[in-house]
Amino acid sequence: MEFKNFSPSLLRFAIEVELQNTDSPEAASMIAMAKLKEDPKYYNTRYGFVEPMRKAQDAQSPLQKLLDGNARFAEGKSQNKNVSIVQRKEVSKGQKPIAAIIDCSDSRVAPELIFDQGLGSLFVIRSAGNVINGIEIGSLEYAVDELNIKLILVLGHTGCGAVKAAFEAHKLDTKDKELSDIIKKIKPAVEYAKGITNNTETVLAIAAHKNAQMVKQDILKHEFVKDKVTVISGLYDIVTGIVTTDAEKMTKAKKLIFRKFYDEKFKKYRYKRVK
Numbered sequence: 001m002e003f004k005n006f007s008p009s010l011l012r013f014a015i016e017v018e019l020q021n022t023d024s025p026e027a028a029s030m031i032a033m034a035k036l037k038e039d040p041k042y043y044n045t046r047y048g049f050v051e052p053m054r055k056a057q058d059a060q061s062p063l064q065k066l067l068d069g070n071a072r073f074a075e076g077k078s079q080n081k082n083v084s085i086v087q088r089k090e091v092s093k094g095q096k097p098i099a100a101i102i103d104c105s106d107s108r109v110a111p112e113l114i115f116d117q118g119l120g121s122l123f124v125i126r127s128a129g130n131v132i133n134g135i136e137i138g139s140l141e142y143a144v145d146e147l148n149i150k151l152i153l154v155l156g157h158t159g160c161g162a163v164k165a166a167f168e169a170h171k172l173d174t175k176d177k178e179l180s181d182i183i184k185k186i187k188p189a190v191e192y193a194k195g196i197t198n199n200t201e202t203v204l205a206i207a208a209h210k211n212a213q214m215v216k217q218d219i220l221k222h223e224f225v226k227d228k229v230t231v232i233s234g235l236y237d238i239v240t241g242i243v244t245t246d247a248e249k250m251t252k253a254k255k256l257i258f259r260k261f262y263d264e265k266f267k268k269y270r271y272k273r274v275k
């Protein structure tokens with residue numbers, strides 16, 4: 001049989017899959033080869049095998065990996081199928097996530113999806129409005145000290161219900177202390193945004209970004225992040241699927257996409273005033 005037509009990683013993957021049904025490695029490799037001979041894409045289509053590009057990926061910074069993954073997602077070209085049986089087995093030996101994400105609980109902002117990442121890639125803390133208190137800080141401390149995380153990204157998003165609730169707080173019945181705690185945390189960001197523009201949609205987007213920046217500042221006060229971790233904030237746009245962060249320059253493509261959705265004031269804010 002022609003083994004050389006297939007990459008070692010594909011063969012390893014195929015054999016691992018077949019080992020689910022037999023204890024004999026010889027039998028597994030025979031079955032795998034027979035299936036590959038009949039259909040070379042068998043394991044790609046059925047089990048989501050993706051040829052790893054290990055060297056190139058390892059050389060990238062955690063932020064670059066996130067941004068590249070997000071670019072794939074935004075363009076509808078998500079490729080990370082690292083939810084395979086092999087990957088599950090691999091990460092069962094231990095986790096080595098590339099970054100910690102503090103993210104809103106909103107169902108449209110699932111970090112593994114919007115950054116096109118697989119099982120074991122992201123350490124995620126979620127709350128409505130991506131706000132944090134003692135428990136979340138403790139989780140981050142674990143990620144930094146035990147998992148050796150080097151990047152923390154606080155991610156706000158457009159169309160955030162928690163930010164909207166803070167904006168409309170005067171209308172809300174917030175007898176529930178926990179909910180009003182969330183609103184209280186976001187309120188200063190809303191007040192800040194109101195000072196910039198009267199356009200409600202723009203206020204909400206600016207407030208979501210400002211809120212993420214405030215959470216970042218909160219994290220930076222803690223001893224465990226000092227000199228060990230990069231903490232950045234960003235905004236995810238639920239329409240375009242694009243994440244922009246304080247740590248990168250605006251690319252032409254990002255500007256073009258955002259231009260479609262936001263008015264002149266918002267553009268000025270995003271590209272000139274936000275640091």
Ligand SMILES: [Zn+2]
Nearest residue numbers: 104106160161
């Ligand atoms: Zn939200």
